[in-house]
Amino acid sequence: MAELVHYATANGVATITLDSPQNRNALSAQLRRELRDHLNTAAADDAVRVLVLDHTGPVFCAGMDLKEAGSAGSATAGVNEFPEILTRIWTSSKPVVAKLAGPARAGGVGLVAAADIAVATTDATFAFTEVRLGLVPAVISVTVLPRLLPRAAHELFLTGEKFDARRAVEIGLLNAAVDKDQLDAEVGRYTGMLALGGPTALAATKDMLRRARAADLTDDFADMLELSAGFFAAEEGQEGIAAFAQKRPPKWVPVSE
Structure with a gap:
């Protein structure tokens, strides 16, 4: 079975890359398992000073894999496992930077919010789509709500409306929104600064x-x-x-x- 999450290190930075573009990097059981394992690897490596959450393909993360969630057992497993992943990112002793060259939805936004710093391209979009599926954005609220302005949280959680990266900066979800050709440099600027800290x-x-x-x-x-x-x-x-x-x-x- 091909790996869906890759791990690489260089100059004190561990890059964890979601690589399941065929389903928009959705949080399938395999992807969740590999992401969790790579987070554990980075945590245990003293040479790693900073983590970067990256992705391949046009979408950062579409949220839970709805094909797998079609069965009640799979849906429950996904909901039960995801808090562990968000907790590992949120409580990581090493700073975590989310790098987005594309959209995030639902659980994908939870990953972004769990990171200490988040940078996206200006054409990236976001949405809390749960209510439109008859679901509640409950689990991701634990990491998302501390980031967002309260009025924006009420509006976006209740409407499920799509919003762009510039608004994501305004409401506290992102630190920066940059042009595509500036994304690598902006993420490198943050990781470089973070690596200077004890x-x-x-x-x-x-x-x-x-x-x-x-x-x-x-x-x-x-x-x-x-x-x-x-x-x-x-x-x-x-x-x-x-x-x-x-x-x-x-x-x-x-x-x-």
Whole structure:
């Protein structure tokens, strides 16, 4: 059986590529399994500093494979497995960049939202099509709703209307929308910046961004002071400070191959 998701690494960047263009990179059982396995591989590799979710063909991801979902068992399996994939992306200790040269629908938008940074071409489009199929965008709401402006979320979840990449930037789904010939460079710009961060500091910063804030400001400052002081004293923080003083890259910055 031909592989539907490919994995490659270079210069500290792991690229995970959806390659099932015949069904618009839909989230079939095989694609879900391979995507999950490659996410695990990247997480376990200390040489990997950043992940990129890429795709072949004209569509990033069309959502769940509706042909497989025609049977109740397959549909249930897909719904039950997808949260694990979204969680692995959302909670990844390494920054994840979604790279779109085409549309995303339903579950595909959930993948985009789970990533830390998302860049698409200006002709990419998006839609939450679930309600038009008599379904609810429930699972993807966990990653999508924290990204979107509330009014836009109500409008787009309830209507299922298609929207373009420029609006996706405006409502918080994307970081940037660029022309096709600029996509590689823009993604490279982000991955290059992300690779400059200390790996432990990046993981801790991701945790900090996800955490619920303390209700009391004094408690919140106390927690953040403890976190900050710990990193100033830690080996990684000391290396970063020394590298800055010595005008050299820190030891964690990947060396170009």
